[in-house]
Amino acid sequence: MSHHKIQGIKVHTVNIPTKAVHSHGSGDIAGIKSVLLEVTTDTGITGWGEASPWPVFTGTAEGNAGALHVYLRPHLIGQDPVLVEKHLFMADQVVVDCPEAKAALETALLDITGQIYGLPIAELVGGRHRDKIPLSFSVANPDFEKDLEDVDAMYQDGIRILKLKTGFKDHAFDLMRLEKFREKYGDTLSLRADYNQGLAAYDALRHVRDLEAFDLAFIEQPVKRHERDVLAAITKAVDTPVMADESVFNPREAMQAVQMGLCDIITLKIMKAGGIRRALEVAAIARTAGLETYGGCMFETGIAHAAGTHLVAALPDLKLGCEFYMSTYYITEDILTDPFPVRDGYVHVPTKPGLGVTVNREILEKYTQETLS
Numbered sequence: 001m002s003h004h005k006i007q008g009i010k011v012h013t014v015n016i017p018t019k020a021v022h023s024h025g026s027g028d029i030a031g032i033k034s035v036l037l038e039v040t041t042d043t044g045i046t047g048w049g050e051a052s053p054w055p056v057f058t059g060t061a062e063g064n065a066g067a068l069h070v071y072l073r074p075h076l077i078g079q080d081p082v083l084v085e086k087h088l089f090m091a092d093q094v095v096v097d098c099p100e101a102k103a104a105l106e107t108a109l110l111d112i113t114g115q116i117y118g119l120p121i122a123e124l125v126g127g128r129h130r131d132k133i134p135l136s137f138s139v140a141n142p143d144f145e146k147d148l149e150d151v152d153a154m155y156q157d158g159i160r161i162l163k164l165k166t167g168f169k170d171h172a173f174d175l176m177r178l179e180k181f182r183e184k185y186g187d188t189l190s191l192r193a194d195y196n197q198g199l200a201a202y203d204a205l206r207h208v209r210d211l212e213a214f215d216l217a218f219i220e221q222p223v224k225r226h227e228r229d230v231l232a233a234i235t236k237a238v239d240t241p242v243m244a245d246e247s248v249f250n251p252r253e254a255m256q257a258v259q260m261g262l263c264d265i266i267t268l269k270i271m272k273a274g275g276i277r278r279a280l281e282v283a284a285i286a287r288t289a290g291l292e293t294y295g296g297c298m299f300e301t302g303i304a305h306a307a308g309t310h311l312v313a314a315l316p317d318l319k320l321g322c323e324f325y326m327s328t329y330y331i332t333e334d335i336l337t338d339p340f341p342v343r344d345g346y347v348h349v350p351t352k353p354g355l356g357v358t359v360n361r362e363i364l365e366k367y368t369q370e371t372l373s
């Protein structure tokens with residue numbers, strides 16, 4: 001308990017263009033439409049959180065903005081912000097799904113709590129096990145020449161992990177790109193492939209089998225979210241580790257994944273799980289079952305990236321890195337006053353109390369479409 005009370009809640013919907021169109025097995029992305037949550041206390045503390053949905057994956061910005069503004073607000077005003085689990089429990093009772101809104105709420109509350117007690121979020125959720133995390137960049141440009149240029153620049157920056165978005169064009173295009181990257185960079189790069197549900201269930205396995213020659217760290221979500229039997233069969237059939245992203249959102253689905261031998265790896269995302277603490281529960285289930293995890297994200301600004309960074313920092317055993325690259329390499333302009341901390345191919349874990357990043361009001365205003373307060 002603290003003597004602080006939640007006084008104000010503002011829900012900003014922003015739309016920030018990206019530097020290029022990125023293609024995925026489940027569709028194209030040309031802008032980041034996020035819901036930024038600003039929570040203030042009667043003692044003058046401000047906490048920030050972000051809900052970054054993708055309509056074909058997790059949900060919509062409008063649905064999450066509505067969840068926060070209409071349904072959750074009345075239960076939060078006047079409440080003690082440090083009672084984070086109490087408020088998350090309430091949120092699950094009041095609104096079904098909308099895990100992105102719940103992630104935003106948790107981030108904002110932890111940001112405030114951290115500022116009250118002088119601790120970064122990583123310390124509040126178990127303590128930091130690392131100061132920096134290897135960063136993966138996703139190659140998803142339909143114009144491959146542009147990707148080659150981008151990757152070259154990032155290689156110079158120290159990036160040594162690449163994730164190819166596959167399954168949005170044709171199989172020959174995917175194999176050609178993998179070949180080119182292996183040819184050019186040899187084994188100095190850790191390569192991964194992500195189908196974003198792009199393969200047809202009936203012949204997915206033979207496509208995945210062809211990728212085994214490229215010594216990939218993992219192959220991610222080849223088939224649709226609900227085709228879990230097919231995903232489990234692929235996991236059993238190939239040697240390359242298979243990662244579930246769209247098929248595992250939360251602790252309940254992680255349990256089911258373990259029970260059915262769905263995958264070798266689970267992508268942790270605060271937007272799927274409903275926040276850092278729920279994602280840590282997914283990680284605990286994975287760890288208990290001998291599965292690996294990975295630091296995933298959606299199309300996010302530096303606010304959600306910072307929250308994801310605190311999550312990954314608090315994992316004692318993460319081997320495969322993270323993909324918080326959007327605010328540095330993909331978005332035209334981030335919302336933070338200082339650049340998101342990427343240096344030498346690593347994301348550096350913020351060390352200031354709370355979230356550890358600050359929102360630039362001018363940039364926020366520039367990209368805000370609507371504010372609900």
Ligand SMILES: [Mg+2]
Pocket residue numbers: 194196220221245246
């Ligand atoms: Mg994915």
